[in-house]
Amino acid sequence: MNRNYKTAFLLTYITIGYNILEGIISVAWGIEDETLSLLGFGIDSFVEVMSGIGLLHMLLRIKNNNGETSDKFERTALRITGAGFYILSAGLVVGSMINTYAGHKPETTVVGIIISVISIITMSVLIYYKMKIGKALQSEAIIADANCTKTCLYLSIILLAASAGYELTGIGGIDSIGAIAIAWFSYKEGKEAFEKAKGNLICSCGH
Template identity: 60%
Template sequence: MEKEVAVLYKWASVLALITIFYNIAEGGVSVGFGLGDETVSLFGFGLDSFVEVISGVGIWHMVRRQRKNPAAVPDIFERQALRITGFAFYLLTFGLAGTAIVNIFTHHHPETTFWGIIIAAVSIVTMWILIHYKVKIGKALRSPAILADANCTKTCVYLSFALLFASIGYELTGIGWFDSIGAVVIAGFSWKEGRESFLKAKGIGCKCQTNCP
C-alpha cells in the first residue's frame, strides 16, 4: 500500500513539473508571437502563463511536502510563492486592462491572431488532460489539495477559451476591439487568480477550491 501511495505521489510530482515546463514554453511562444503580431490578448495570455509558473513551483513543492507528511500545513516557501503570484497577477491585471483600453480608443488592429487560435487550442487540450490526471491522482490519494489544484487549473482553460474567442473573432471580422476585449477578459481572470492566491496564502478557502490546504 505504501509503495502504491509513493508511486501516486511520484506521478503527482511529474504532473506538477509538466505544468511548470508547459507554462514556460507556452509563455515564451505566446509573448513572442504577441509582440510580433501586436496582439495584446496573446501577449497577456503569455504573461499569465509565466505567472502560473511561480504558482506551479509552489504546487510542486507542496506535493513533495505532502509525500513526506500529508497532514503538514503549508510552509513559508509555499505561502511566499502564493504572495508573489498574487502580486504578479494584480500587476498583470492593471497592465492588460490599461493597454486594452488605450488600444480600443486608438483603434489598434493586430497584424493577425492566427497564432492565438493555435496556441489557445493546444492549451485547452493540454489543460484538460492535466486536469483529468490530477483529479484521478487526487482522488486516489484522497488529497483535497491536489484536487483543489486540479480544479483551479480550469481557470487556465477559461483563459484559453477567452483567447480563442478573441482570436477567431478578429480573424473573421477584422474588428480590432475583439483583441482588446479578449485582453480585458484575461485581465479579469488574472485579478481573480491574484485574489485567490492571497487568500490561499492566508489559509482562507478559495472559490476554486473545496478545501485549501
C-alpha cells in the same frame, strides 16, 4: 516512492514546463503580431510558473508526511503569484484602453488560435489526471489544484474566442475585449492566491 506520487510530481513538472514554453511563444508572438490578448495570456503563463513551484514544494512535504498545511515558502510563492496577477490585470486594462482609443488592430491572431487550441487540449488532460491522482491520494490540495486548472482552461477558451473573432471579422476591439476578459480572470486568480496564502491549500494552473 508511491506510484501515485510519482504521477503527481510528473504532472507538476509538465505543468511548469508547459507554462514556460507557452509563455515564451505567446509573449514573443504577441509582441510580433501586436495582439494584446496573446501577450497577456503569455505573461499569465509565466506568473503561473511561480505557483507551480509552490505546488511542487507542497508535494514534497506531503510525500514526507508533513501534512497539507502550507509553509512559509508556499505562502510567499502565493503572495508573489498574487502580486504578479494584479500587475498583469492592471497592465491589460490600461493596454486595452490605449488600443481601443488608438483604434489599434493586431497584425494577425492565427498564432493565438493555434496556441489556445493546444492549451485547451492540454488543460483538459491535466484536469482529468490531477483530479484522478488527487482522489487516489485523498489529497484536498491536489484536487484543489485540479479545480484551479479549470480557470486556465477558461482563459484558453477566451483567447480562442478573441483570436478567432478577430480573424473572422477584422474588428480590432475584439482583441481588446479578450484582453479585458483575461485581465478579469487574472485579477480573480490574484485575489485567490492571496486568500490561499492565508489558508491551507495552494493552487496553481497551467494553460
